[in-house]
Amino acid sequence: MATLSSSFDLLDERIRRWIWSAGWSELREAQERAIPAILTADHDVIVAAATAAGKTEAAMLPVLTNLLKDDDGLALTLYISPLKALINDQFGRLLPLCETLDIPVWPWHGDISSSSKSRFLKRPSGVLLITPESLEAILCNRGFSAPTLFAGLRYIVVDELHAFIGSERGKQLQSLMQRVELAAGARVARIGLSATLGDMRLAADFLRPRAADGVETIVSTSEGGDLKLLIKGYVVLAPKDREADDADEHPEAEAVRSIAGHMFKTLKGSNNLVFPNSRGKVEQYTYELQKLCAAEGMPNEFWPHHGSLSRELREETEAALKSKDRHATAVCTNTLELGIDIGAVKCVVQVGPPPSVASLRQRLGRSGRRPGESSILRGYAIEQEIHSESDLSSLLREDLFEFAAMTSLLLEGWVEPPRPRGMHLSTLVQQLLSLIAQRGGMMAPEAYRILCEAGPFDAVGKADFVSLLSHLGAKDILMQDASGVLLHGAKGAPLVNHYTFYAAFSAEEEFRIISGTRTLGSVPVSSALSVGDFILFAARTWRVDEVDEASKSIYVTQHQAGRPPRFSNGAGMVHDKVRERMKKLYEGTDDTGFLDPAAVRLLAEGRDTYRRYDIGRRPLLHVDGRALILSWQGDARNATIAMLLRMKGFSVGCYGAILTIEQAGAELAEVSKALQAIASMPLPPIEDLLANALNLRQEKWDSALPENLLQRSFASQKLDLAGAHEWIKSQWYT
CATH class of the missing domain: 1.10.10.10 (Winged helix-like DNA-binding domain superfamily/Winged helix DNA-binding domain)
Structure with missing residues (x-):
């Protein structure tokens, strides 16, 4: 390899010997390109490459070579990871090499002993593997010694960079990197690693705000094998008794049993990951799959994994996946989306549309990691049986089209860019x-x-x-x-002074849904609410009568003219480009190539509805006594359109791609007139737009904000005023 690779020759001789002894035949493309870029430690670098493409080594081989040039042995690298489990994995990967180099590696998080941390503090050098929260604790509690601790800092390496961008935790990380550099008294090279990045310019601006031009980006395209994917369509039968409360008899429960049966036949005898999009669904599918194992008299092969489980239970699932002696499938939330080492996974299963294209890409990267293996994605699109009371979303087969749109964008290599300029x-x-x-x-x-x-x-x-x-x-x-x-x-x-201070993000809180004296259940609510809004829960439509933010309770009355909604997919905010692709699919004629016959039939049904209602030419419809708006814009723009209409006195519900004017007798002429007025006027102040909005306090420290700043912070992250206004003007400005 030394004669074939100029990058290999740049590495320290001891590292080259370790590579030879490890049996490497060549460096990966990402490693070849990253080594000379990172080695000098004089500028920032982003390495974007497929999962299992050797990104960790692409960063750490040149980083360690640089550290070895330090004569006094006090050079330091901060390696920041989003998860403790990832830190443990990286420690196991780096330790054998670093021991041969006499470079200490220090894992630092809540489960690490105080004696280990004390040894690092006495001689802060080597590689410190740490989460943002633990780094925050060091700066808070050892602030006066921070200049000494970081005096030898050469690099800040951020693993899974995409997991931070656009979030509160990402802003915390940016601030921590800035404060660490101030403590070190020098600009420190920042290295970002990720398998899932869309707009590289925005990623560079995240890594080094206001200096993206100085960030070198290395995007490897040579890694990864073939992709095999199939989305199966499932139809949920309409309930015979819409008022039935027996969860086992609910049609959704039957859908879970049916899909679990197909999963069992397909997945048993291999290692896989199943993503049903919510903790509740994880438990449902795991329960059904474990029952099937017991019925066949075979050892259990299906294990749950989500954030509400204890660390011990999550580690049991991870150990089952890594075991060489048995097969295991994890039914999980995004807790196994990041790069925790779980061994080889044959396929990834996605139940319902994923939260985002980026998430789907990251999940799919866990499959096909062995040389010569294909990445396999099995999807399940669940739609309701059509009946006399079916709503337009069901008739359009909206979930299937959203899933297909995200999958087609994935195949084109597109992922959602981070949203810039949030106030946070x-x-x-x-x-x-x-x-x-x-x-x-x-x-x-x-x-x-x-x-x-x-x-x-x-x-x-x-x-x-x-x-x-x-x-x-x-x-x-x-x-x-x-x-x-x-x-x-x-x-x-x-x-x-409380240990919970160090995390910038809040734990996901759920609101109780209460009707009269009866608690119907609980659900996370990420959008702003107002009295008079309508929400979907337990396959029914409810009017919001009161929101008690202190007790996290929403008091509702069943909307008598309601209709059974499609099942929620638990997704995050859908991007404008996904909805635009959905519209393109509705107007197309091909079957995309990755749908099974049942899904193809659902596709045809959705297109038939789209043509029958002439939706392509009519963004405003009147269906079943309601005015409906189909903007084909993302969730941020749709939420803003709803807010603007609420200022005009309308009660608007945001149900996926469809905005619904709920009050009876809402005539198209009235809604159209309001939209014309909005189009011809300047945008209202944020304070007016959100004057009656509740549930704005969604982040950890929002309760400490004055009302006007709370409203503006919420709008900067959840709404798109300019985009919504531009769309309204494009349709109604005269």
Whole structure:
């Protein structure tokens, strides 16, 4: 290899010997290209390559070579991962090599002993494997020693970069990297690793805000084998008794049993991952699959894996997947979407549309990792039986088209780009409190410079920052001493000193749905709600009568003119491009090539409905006494269109691709007139748009925000005012 690879020759001799002894015949493409780029530690680099394409080695081989050039042995690399399990995996991969190089590797998270952490603190060098939360804790609790701890820092490596972009945790990570560099007193090379990146420019801007031009991007296209995929269509029979409460007799339960039966026949005797999109569905499918194992008198091959399970139970599932002595299939949420080492997986199963194209791509990357093996995706699209009360979403076979649209975009290599310019004020509050803890106090102008002017919260102006400080002072979260130094207030100090402070994100909270004195169940609600809105739950439509944010309760009344909705797929926010592709599929004539005969029939039914209602030329319809809007825009734009119409006095429900004006007698002329008025007027202030909206406090520190900043922060991340207004003008501006 030395004679064939110039990159190989750049590595330290001891690393080259280790590569030979490991039996490598050649370097992967990503490694060949990344080694010379990373070795110099003088600029930032992103390495994007398929799962199992050797990204970790592409970063760490040149990083370790660089560390070995340090004569005093005090050079340091921060390797930041989103999961503790990933840190444990990387520790196992790096330790054999690093032991031969006499470079220490330090895993650091809540399960690591204090004695190990103490040894690192005495001599901070080598490779520190850490989560953002643990890094936050170091800066908070050891702020005065941070310059010493990071004095030898050469690199910051971010694994699974895509998992951070666009989230509160991502803003925290950006801020932490900025604060670590300030503590080190030098600009440090940042290395981003990912298998799932769309817009490389936006990814570069995330890694080094306002300096993306200096980030070198390496995109490997040579890795990965063939892809085999098939989406099967399933029709759920209509319930005989719509008021029945027996969950076992509900048609959705029958669909789970039917699909589980097909999975069992297809998956038994091999290792696989099944993604049903929610924790509840994980439990349902695992239960049915385990029953089938017992019925056949065979050892269990199906194991659950989701965030509500204990670490011990999750590790049992991971151990079953890694075992060489048995076959195992994990039924999981996105907890197994990232690169935890679970051994070889034959195929990935997706039940219903995935949360996003990026998520589908990441999940599919877990399959076909052995040389010569194909990646296999098996999908299940579930639709309802058509009957006299079927709604337009069911008639359009919307879930199937969403699944097919995401799959076709996946095949073209597209994934959702991160959403830029979110304010992320919840995380700004956390980072402000953390920075004060690290420095023992801060002057307001310096805090603004570090966090906003030179930091990641550049969407926050000085006036907003001053308003935020004033509000935090009024709530006793912050205080200012006589010299003007910001300190923790009476309520802020215990918050910062609690172990839960270090995480920027909040645990997913569910709202109880209550009708009269009866609790119907609970569900996560990520959209803004207003009294009079309509929600879908338990296959029925409900009117929102009251929202109690303190107790996380929504009080509802069944909407008598309601219709049984399609089953929720538990997805996140659908991108505009997905809905545009759905429209293209409705207007097409081919069967996409990856649908089974049942799914092809559903495709034809959806297209027939699309043509019958002339939806291609009519974004506004009147169906079953309701006005319906089909914008073919993403969830952020649809939510904004709904808000704009609510300002005009309409009750609007957002059900997938369809906006529904629920009040009886809503005539098309009235709705069209309102949309014409919206098209001809400038956009309203955010404060007016969200004046009656509830459930805006969705992030961890939103409760600390003044109302106007809360509204603007929510809008910057969940709405698309400009895009929605542009679409309305394109249809109704005269």
